[in-house]
Amino acid sequence: MAGMSGQRRMERRWGLLMALPAILGFVIFTAGPMVASLAFSLTDWQVGGTPAFVGLGNYTELAGDELFWTSLGATTYYTLGAVPLVLIVSFAVAMLLNQKVRGLPLWRTIFYLPTLVPAIANVVLWIWIFNPDFGLLNSLLRQAGLPTGQWVYDEAMAVPSLIVMSTWGFGNTMVIFLAGLQGVPRHLYEAVSIDGGGAWRRFWHVTLPMMTPTIFYNLVVGVVGTFQVFNQAYVMTEGGPNNATLFYVYYLFRMAFRESEMGYASALAWVLFMIIVVITFLLFRNARRWVYYEMAGAR
Amino acid sequence: MKRRDLFRMGGLAALGAAGAACGSSGGTGAAGSTQLQFMYWGSTFEKSAIEKMLKAFEQSKPGTTVKPLFTPDEYDVKLNSLIAGGRTPDLGYVPMSMSFRLAEQGNLVNLFPYLDKYPQLAGYLPDAYLWYGQDRLHGVSTANEIELLWYSKTAIAEAGISPPPAEAASAWSWDQLVDNAYKLTVDQNGRHPDESGFDPGQVRQFGVSVSITYAAAWYGFLRGNGADFADEAGRKCLLDTPEAIEVFQNLQDLIYKHRVAPGPGQLAATGDDVPGTNILLKTKRVAMVVDGHWALLDMNESKVDYGIGVLPKYAEPFTTSQVAGASSVFAGSKHVEEAVELFAFHIDPRYVDLYKQGLWMPQEKKYYEDQAAIDSWTRNDAHPPEFRTAVVDYGRDHGVPDLRNRVKNLSAISSDVLTPALQELESGKRPAAEILKAATPKITGMLQGWQHTQEP
Amino acid sequence: MTAVRTPPRRAGRVAPTAGLRGPRRFRKALLYLALAGGAVPTLLPFVWLLRSALMQDTQMFVAPPEWIPSPFQWSNFTEALTAQPFWLYFVNTVIIAVISVVGTVLTCSVAAFSFSRLRWRGRNVAFAVLLSGVMLPYAVTLIPTFVMWQELGALDTFVPLTVPSWFAGAGGGVFNVFLLRQFFLTIPFELDEAAYIDGASPWRVFWTIVMPLSKPAIVVVTIFTFIGTWNDFLGPLLYLNDEEKYTLSLGLASFQSIYLTQWGYLMAASAAVIAPIIALFFFLQRYFIEGVTLTGIKN
Known part of the structure; x- marks a missing residue:
């Protein structure tokens, strides 16, 4: 119909126009530095010196770099633990903070507080929690008659300890879920209730499906962000003990700024980039099966 | 140019609101005066001592102003960026892991030729000097530390x-x-x-x-x-x-x-x-x-x-x-002479309170050998009586x-x-x-x- | 958590009856219990920060730790906040944060509208390319970005810290576009169709239909952007040289150095610095209320 194609034309025109700031932003601020770093990755370049073209030299060197594999392993381990844990905790808390209770603003602020406490204060706290002698964790375990641990000071326990610590950073993910819950249409809940469905059915048949776009978002952002985990290794463990928490981006950062080996660091970065791109692509492809969008097919 | 114009447009709005002015590092000031930039890190304590020292330098050399570039953390990230952009300060602290590399790349001034001209520079403890080759000196450890x-x-x-x-x-x-x-x-x-x-x-x-x-x-x-x-x-x-x-x-x-x-x-x-x-x-x-x-x-x-x-x-x-990292003059400086003078000034116990307060120990030999000079920084409430033997003598005779x-x-x-x-x-x-x-x-x-x- | 519990089936019915009083009260009690249980670990970092802010350095690190400051070191606050021009830093930070929030919310939502509700060729590819910008570790794009701003003569101004936020796609802003896109996709498309038939432009649909229905998501983006700018350390550190332009996070960092950390000051100043963002969250969380989004649509 003529009318439809008119609307199509309008959508195309407006679509480009409205996406323009974002596209320009990418072209101006992001693309240049990305291309530059890709070019660096083909050179032997120490900041302050002259780059020498080495082709794929950095990439082949990387394959034989023991620490590259160590850091990739530590990061994958951390991601596999932290992402699902944070997703589950923050979803549960969001459900909890979406109930009708007294003092809701206060409860919500309290649950968001750990996200706001500055990293350095947090680190000092966690150093105490993990302290083998007087630490909170071991004191609790001792009282319960359970064996105690060395936590971040033990090679085997360091990554799991940091995963536990990451759970306290659930605030942002939780807030997104909380916002998402407001979009679940109430009439759907009513429909389930009228059919005699209980809370579990409402959750399973309404909340969960209607929340899939938000869950998907948090999953993707969680994976992209966690693969680039940096801070905990940087401020808390410095990659130790014995490289147990040598996270990929921490290793890369050390190469880039301690050693100023920008060529090698760039190669490291682009390998991680490819890994993240592939995983994200797979997530998006898989999303068609489980993420519910309003009339997604029609669009 | 189109991209730039777009920038300027976007930038102007922010600029107007922020009232921010464009900064310029180094170069010659308005009245034909010399401006140096001094980059450093440290606690608020060290910061105030350094600011005081820089003021004293400005007073001792009319026509010269010094802009401090205080960088509390991530010093190497900022310094690497400044180097990549060719915007290095005139002088400052250089982290240990970087100074030799920068010197070999030619980013730091070889201070060896200045040792004759400024006798003070030649009078430091031998271990204080940071050499990167025969007759090639890229700096001095900022303070002696043991x-x-x-x-x-x-x-x-x-x-x-x-x-x-x-x-x-x-x-x-x-x-x-x-x-x-x-x-x-x-x-x-x-x-x-x-x-x-x-x-x-x-x-x-x-x-x-x-x-x-x-x-x-x-x-x-x-x-x-x-x-x-x-x-x-x-x-x-x-x-x-x-x-x-x-x-x-x-x-x-x-x-x-x-x-x-x-x-x-x-x-x-x-x-x-x-x-x-x-x-x-x-x-x-x-x-x-x-x-x-x-x-x-x-x-x-x-x-x-x-x-x-x-x-x-x-x-x-x-x-x-000599546990400390380097202080150096950057090769990009347009006022190397003045920068070298400030270099000597910034580790001179006469102008920096940090020696008397206990944070730094001098690099100049005389402060370990000459009684009056030793007293000038150690005879005060901040230094206990055993400091003389346990630190001054110990460091001088038994330091590696x-x-x-x-x-x-x-x-x-x-x-x-x-x-x-x-x-x-x-x-x-x-x-x-x-x-x-x-x-x-x-x-x-x-x-x-x-x-x-x-x-x- | 509570929603996952399975109360007696009838409890799910909408109309409360006298017979349901007991279970319902029981359910409420459990709800408060869960909230209180969750509040203990989430309050821990904040309480730790506060008690440290009021302690002398020596008490702060006593093992096992103490919770009540003795004496109360109120001078930590007065001395920390006068040790540096914190008022100036505060004003600078507010300026940067406000400019960034306005720019981000406006341009990101416009872009997200285009990527979710308008059809144009290349849309999904453009979105994927945009999203890839956050998948490369920033450590290797930092120097090229710095050099770019230098070439543009924008060093030592707020421009590098604010202007990119007006181009949605720049840097981490892409996450916001993605987030808003996910929320926009849950709004029924019939609303758009109806408006277009009435002759509305896409802008009108965006401004009068989609935006009002997306308040929770907009609030999330506001909170995240504000907090992100508020706490940003690396940006101000790199781009600002003149101490007159320094921000709060740079001020905080000066209490920590390799030789000496002024713990009491650091903790007190940290507590003071996060107070405004806690207040911001407290006031903005009210938008996470069911009914903001879809009540108007049902009829």
Whole structure:
């Protein structure tokens, strides 16, 4: 119909126009530095010196770099633990903070507080929690008659300890879920209730499906962000003990700024980039099966 | 140009709102005056001392202004960016891991030619100079800094032992250190490690603390025992020699055999400065701590009842000296002469309060040799009476310069091999010999020789 | 968590009856129990920060830790906040944060509208390319970005810290576009169709239909952007040289140095610095209320 194609034309025109700031932003601020770093990755370049073209030299060197594999392993381990844990905790808390209770603003602020406490204060706290002698964790375990641990000071326990610590950073993910819950249409809940469905059915048949776009978002952002985990290794463990928490981006950062080996660091970065791109692509492809969008097919 | 215009448009809005003006670094000021930029880090304490020094310099050289570029953290990120953009300051601090590299790349001014012109520059301690080749000098360690044995006077008195000696000649042997540490280590029930029922998991006061992962803490011991990090050519790592293994095994034994020193995490500390030696001694978590002389400032600030002793000795009573990173003049400076003058000024105890306050020790030789000069920075409330023998004399006669300013490629060696190995040592899972024998060939593979040294 | 519990089936019915009083009260009690249980670990970091802010350095690190400051070191606050020109830093930070929030919310939502509700060729590819910008570790694009701003003569101004936020796609802003896109996709498309039939432009649909229905998501973006700018350390550190332009996070960092950390000051200043963002969250969380989004649509 003529009318439809008119609307199509309008959508195309407006679509480009409205996406323009974002596209320009990418072209101006992001693309240049990305291309530059890709070019660096083909050179032997120490900041302050002259780059020498080495082709794929950095990439082949990387394959034989023991620490590259160590850091990739530590990061994958951390991601596999932290992402699902944070997703589950923050979803549960969001459900909890979406109930009708007294003092809701206060409860919500309290649950968001750990996200706001500055990293350095947090680190000092966690150093105490993990302290083998007087630490909170071991004191609790001792009282319960359970064996105690060395936590971040033990090679085997360091990554799991940091995963536990990451759970306290659930605030942002939780807030997104909380916002998402407001979009679940109430009439759907009513429909389930009228059919005699209980809370579990409402959750399973309404909340969960209607929340899939938000869950998907948090999953993707969680994976992209966690693969680039940096801070905990940087401020808390410095990659130790014995490289147990040598996270990929921490290793890369050390190469880039301690050693100023920008060529090698760039190669490291682009390998991680490819890994993240592939995983994200797979997530998006898989999303068609489980993420519910309003009339997604029609669009 | 189109892109730029777009920028300017977007930028103008923000500019207007922020009232921000474009900055210019270096160059010539409005009235034809010279402007220098001085880049540094430090606490608010150090910051105010540096600002005062810069003001004094401006007054002493009319027509010259200095813009401080205070960079509290992530110093290497900012400096790398400034270098990549060709926007380096005129002079400033340069982190240890970067200074030699920058010098070799030609980013730092060779100060050697200026030694004749400015006699003050030629009068520093020989180990203060940072050479990157024959007649090629890229800077001076900002301050002299040495390692000492700090102790809590109260803890020593409670144990009824004599305090660590303040003179190198009478320094404790390692065994004496261990013996005394036993007496100073007490668990929650008041038991010592050599008594039955001692609970190593509930230690109230540790006898001694020495960092295993911080090279400056053990390098003096290593050299004192006739060992070294690498051979004379600097191409072969010597950490697997019996002398070196003995030193590291002794350190590990303090924690796991004698149980007089804290293991990883037991002090509620990750690095070397959480919570800090002053607090460890004041709260008597530890009775004796091996730490740098710069802790003096903190000690005085938090009013600790501390004493200073020399380190225990092996064959020789050595301590690590010159622990600080470089101060340098950048090759990009348009006013090298003035920058060199400020360079000499910024480490001159006459203009910088940090010497009298205890954070820094001078680099100029005369401050260790001439009585009046020594008094000028040590005769004050911030410096205890034993400072003269335990620090001034000790550092002058028994200091061995920190390997971090001497071994090429050390920062990569440290992060890739040495630190992980030392962390394993600290964890007590394997004996020193095993760990060091595995690490040594890897380090040898990365060694690139010693840095150049020469008498100015 | 509570929603997952399965109360007696009838409890799910909408109309409360006298017989349901008991279980319902029981359910409420459990709800408060869960909230209180969750509040303990989430309050821990904040309480730790506060108690440290009021302690002397020596008490702060006593083992086992103490919770009540003795004496109360109120001077930590006065001295920390006068040790540096914090008022100036505060004003600078507010300026940067406000400009960034306005720019981000406007341009990101416009872009998200285009990527979710308008059809144009290349849309999904463009979105994927945009999203890839956050998958490369920033450590290797930092120097090229710095050099770019230098070439543009924008160093030592707020421009590098604010202007990119007006181009949605720049840097981490892409996450916001993605987030808003996910929320926009849950709004029924019939609303758009109806408006277009009435002759509305896409802008009108965006402004009068989609935006009002997306308040929770907009609030999330506001909170995240504000907090992100507030705490940003690396940006101000790199781009600002003149201490007159320094921000709060740079001020905080000066209490920590390799030689000396002024713990009491650091903790007190940290507590003071996060107070405004806690207040912001407290006031903005009210938008996470069911009914903001879809009540108007049902009829």
